[in-house]
């Protein structure tokens with residue numbers, strides 16, 4: 001990989017011991033590199049250590065051991081911080097401000113002048129559908145509205161790297177889709193996106209690569225299609241109109257066979273075997289009713305990884 005945009009080098013975090021509890025490694029020797037313009041999905045169940053990692057990247061927490069850099073700067077520096085747009089797990093707002101004032105406030109913190117801040121509001125309110133609620137107090141906002149505003153705050157100043165902690169959690173399907181599309185549009189605009197989630201479906205749909213964290217340790221990382229090994233996926237073929245003899249012969253060659261009203265269901269080891277079987281069925285006067293790759297979902301993979 002060329003110079004990584006996010007470089008996590010053997011991060012370990014042990015929180016101070018609490019009364020009645022032994023000290024535990026919440027993060028154990030985590031190493032990860034995220035390349036420019038990647039969407040990286042950081043997966044793990046509750047308590048896996050995702051938020052701990054993200055807080056270290058945003059310099060809100062110090063690691064016990066190890067180091068990390070963003071855009072080539074140690075995360076403890078201002079230079080690193082100014083490269084990052086951060087969406088916390090539960091964004092906190094001044095409840096008596098309006099979204100417009102909130103964006104203005106964060107723009108000021110970054111030293112943006114008044115005209116630039118006004119332009120930021122125009123662009124972000126449009127992009128995150130905040131225009132209609134721009135002048136309402138945040139108090140009383142729904143989870144979806146808060147999440148959109150939190151995202152807008154993360155985008156103030158147009159940072160090249162977005163670090164998002166569970167950006168889709170607590171949202172309805174429409175809200176999730178909006179966030180997914182937003183993340184994709186950010187990548188199209190050249191950004192690098194690192195986000196955590198325990199929602200596998202969302203990750204599967206948009207990530208270039210994922211890392212799976214289990215109890216503070218990176219269990220595996222890679223491209224989704226490589227992790228799922230899709231090239232070797234099984235295929236289910238449904239065939240009808242065969243003679244009993246041909247059907248028996250094909251069933252013997254399949255990994256698994258059963259009959260339904262639709263026809264004979266044949267499971268084959270891969271697409272090549274399924275094609276060979278389909279040709280045999282067609283040449284014997286049969287019809288192909290269905291040809292379905294049996295995809296292992298990331299969810300199934302994740303469950304397997306957790307168990308092993």
Ligand SMILES: Nc1ncnc2c1ncn2[C@@H]1O[C@H](COP(=O)(O)OP(=O)(O)O)[C@@H](O)[C@H]1O
Nearest residue numbers: 015016026044045046047048049050051052053
């Ligand atoms: N401030 C803290 N003090 C002590 N333990 C903590 C603290 N924050 C998190 N932990 C523990 O560290 C582990 C990882 O937590 P966290 O990073 O929040 O996981 P995730 O975001 O994946 O749900 C959990 O076991 C959690 O209880």
Ligand SMILES: [Mg+2]
Nearest residue numbers: 050051052089
């Ligand atoms: Mg968390």
